[in-house]
Amino acid sequence: MKKVTLAMKPTSKSFIPIEAESIVPKNFLSGTDLSVWRGNRELGLDEVFSVSVEGEADRPEDIEVVLSGETFRLKRVGEYMDDGKITVLGDIGMHCGNFMSGGTIEIHGNADGWLGREMAGGTILCRGDAANYCASGYRGGRKGMTGGTVEVFGRAGHFLAENISGGVVTVHGDAGDMAGAEMRDGTLIVHGDCSRPAANMKGGSCYVYGTAHAMLPTFKKIGTVRHEGQTLIHFTGDIANRGKGNLFVKDYRYLD
Template sequence: MLIIKPKFQFDVHVEAELTPELAEMDLKDVLSFEVYYGKFVKKLGDLFDVVKEGDEKKLVLQGDFSRVKWIGKELQGGEIVVKGNVGQHCGAYMVDGRIVIEGNADDWLGTEMKGGEIIVKGNAKNRIGCNFWGEMEGMKGGRIMIEGNAGSYIGEKMVDGYIEVKGNAGDFVGTEMKGGVIVIHGSCGYVGWDMRDGEIRIGGSFDIPPSFKRSDDGWIGDVNVNGNGTVKSL
């Protein structure tokens, strides 16, 4: 296991693809691992204090990581625990493993992920489980759980998987959704624009596009794109 702490408050974003594979490396190699501090290439040991405890495939990130991007990118297994806030693109392209964020998460959480589990104890911002710009498919598998509130464009172009928000969410939930399940326990704005397939369940109030047709247990659409998705109340 590696325990990683920022040495100082970052003035610019850090791009650091931190994964549990680092915990299986020699400490000297971990400290030499290259990251970006703004436009400058730095060694991990220049920016972070690192302590190695045993050989468990696990990272514990302690402190403010809200300016650190790409944590858990392409995660293949193991566990990451963030004891604070986390920056953009956390869990992007994730395949397996587990990420637990005890604070809040920034935009692009779990983008295009294929498997594994992400749990956020606080709030998350926009574009959870969606696609990157120009890509045709978003989240393809796995689970994302937000225990607080979330932003807009949750699950855009989602193909499969499960996203659950215990609080409220913003607008455009499930836009161009192609499969999978999104559950919002609170209220949100518009849901399901250009939805092809999948299911959205809402516990509170929400707005439905006029291009959905009423069914016995909810709404079916988006008929503008010959969609067969389902939107229903919890």
């Protein structure tokens, strides 16, 4: 097992984000001679981080990368990651886990926007809150997350799992507006409240264990079901789009 610890060095330019798509486990198989970008400057990994390495590995699945310090400045960590593990001991910046297909990313703090954008596999665990567009597709795209698992233990922002086409997204707190919008397949679970869930959904299953505020009238009520020990109201739709998805809510309020 190989453990690579990257502790961010203090800097007077902490307001400038760092593009760190090179930080994926497989890139550390041959050492730590990698680079990142701060603005228009390419910097060696050791210019931004204090780097330490323990152990050895021949496969990405046996590598763990641990990030600490002002990690909220790091963008695109874990982009195209396919194996191994990344542990973030604080907050993380935008686009963490872009296009991820395998491995595990664990974030001990909060995650900025686009967490797990268009991911195809693997696991993302966010112990704090996740900002807007978690597990969604990019603006103008028609496909969001297609596989894997995202679990947020805090709250999630707006457009959670927009365009999701596979995989499982779970939020233990509340979510914002339009959770599961344009959903095509997969599973979305919100343990708290949200508003206008599953708008224009075509397929898949969305569960809201709290209250669905501003519930859209274009869902057909089927009845009730028991799920995870709770009674949920079952709707199908979005019939405005001839959708055949399933929406399950504990309670709902139509828009006044």
